[in-house]
Amino acid sequence: xxxxxxxxxxxxxxxxxxxxxxxxxxxxxxxxxxxxxxxxxxxxxxxxxxxxxxxxxxxxxxxxxxxxxxxxxxxxxxxxxxxxxxxxxxxxxxxxxxxxxxxxxxxxxx
Amino acid sequence: xxxxxxxxxxxxxxxxxxxxxxxxxxxxxxxxxxxxxxxxxxxxxxxxxxxxxxxxxxxxxxxxxxxxxxxxxxxxxxxxxxxxxxxxxxxxxxxxxxxxxxxxxxxxxxxxxxxxx
Numbered sequence: 660x661x662x663x664x665x666x667x668x669x670x671x672x673x674x675x676x677x678x679x680x681x682x683x684x685x686x687x688x689x690x691x692x693x694x695x696x697x698x699x700x701x702x703x704x705x706x707x708x709x710x711x712x713x714x715x716x717x718x719x720x721x722x723x724x725x726x727x728x729x730x731x732x733x734x735x736x737x738x739x740x741x742x743x744x745x746x747x748x749x750x751x752x753x754x755x756x757x758x759x760x761x762x763x764x765x766x767x768x769x
Numbered sequence: 770x771x772x773x774x775x776x777x778x779x780x781x782x783x784x785x786x787x788x789x790x791x792x793x794x795x796x797x798x799x800x801x802x803x804x805x806x807x808x809x810x811x812x813x814x815x816x817x818x819x820x821x822x823x824x825x826x827x828x829x830x831x832x833x834x835x836x837x838x839x840x841x842x843x844x845x846x847x848x849x850x851x852x853x854x855x856x857x858x859x860x861x862x863x864x865x866x867x868x869x870x871x872x873x874x875x876x877x878x879x880x881x882x883x884x885x886x
Contacts, residue, residue, distance in 0.1 A: 693874060702773075702860055702877035703812075748812065750875075756825055757802060757862070757875050761811035 661686045665749050665760035672739055672767050680734040680763045682723075682749035690753035692716075692725055692732040697746045697762070706734075706747070739767045771795070773863050774843075775878035782851045782885050790846040790881045794863030800824075801844045802862045802875060803836060812860065818844060851885045858882045 666681040684690065691710045695703040707716030712727035721736045732749060744767045749760040774793040782788050794801050803815040814828040818838035829836065833851075838844040848855055859882075862875040 691873065695877075702775075702879045703862075704877070705874050708874055752873055752875075756814065756817050759804075759812045759814070 661690065661751060661753055661756075661758045663749050663751055663758050663760035665747075665763050667761075667763070668746075669764040669766055672765070674741055674767055674769050675738045676767075678734070678736040678739045678743075678765070680747055680749075680765070682732045682734065682760060684730050684732065684749075684751050686730075686751055686753050688753055689727070690751040692723070693750040693752065693757075694721070694723055694732070694734050695748040695750060695759075697748065699745070703748060739765070741767045741769050743767050773798075773861055773876050773878035775859075775861050775881050777881060778879060780881055780883050782883065784852060784885055785850050788848040788851050788855070788883055788885075790848075790859050790861075790883070791843045792846070792861030792863075792878060793843040794861075795865075795876055798863035798865050798876070800864045801838050802864075803844075803846050804860045804862070806858045806860060806880075808857075815846070848883075851883075853885050856883055856885045 662685045664683050693708045694706040696706045697703045707718040709716040709725035715724045723732050723734045746762045746764045748762045799820050801818045804812040816829050816836045817825040833849045835847045858880045860880045862877045864873050864875050
């Protein structure tokens with residue numbers, strides 16, 4: 660079946676540090692891939708997406724590239740801010756449903 | 770175009786009572802998904818519905834839980850005879866097209882936080 664695996668958190672970084680959150684997936688066919696972000700007490704918001712191999716999604720300084728050969732969609736940001744502290748979910752969409760990873764909590768310290 | 774609306778935002782129920790959670794999808798969206806999130810945990814899929822149809826309920830507990838998405842009105846997640854373990858945040862998401870279309874994304878509501886006392 661389809662599944663998403665993310666690196667376990669929590670991840671704690673200092674402001675302006677480089678961020679990578681790993682995400683790999685298992686799917687039959689070619690899914691669309693997403694990163695969602697959840698701020699405390701809120702629902703999930705779409706951060707970025709990619710719909711085919713080698714596509715790069717980007718938003719608010721975050722980037723992720725759809726790597727079919729490694730079935731990965733790692734999230735990166737060059738310089739994190741305190742306001743980026745949140746839980747990040749990797750997800751795929753194929754077939755009849757969305758499949759979410761377990762989430763990675765990021766804490767950015769000033 | 771209003772986003773996905775969930776209500777109530779917070780719901781407190783005593784053990785044994787019924788909880789009814791409502792979700793109004795975005796305008797034009799005919800597909801609704803319900804997820805449960807326990808404190809400090811990820812999202813657990815519960816059920817996927819289209820208007821008047823349950824497409825996938827593989828994540829729903831076999832007893833006490835039910836969901837519907839009628840032709841008119843919001844989707845309802847119903848939990849009968851609630852227990853303390855039902856305390857969680859319940860999120861609804863909607864999409865305009867069936868899952869599997871390449872550009873489809875899910876839009877989430879703010880969630881209903883259920884507390885069973």
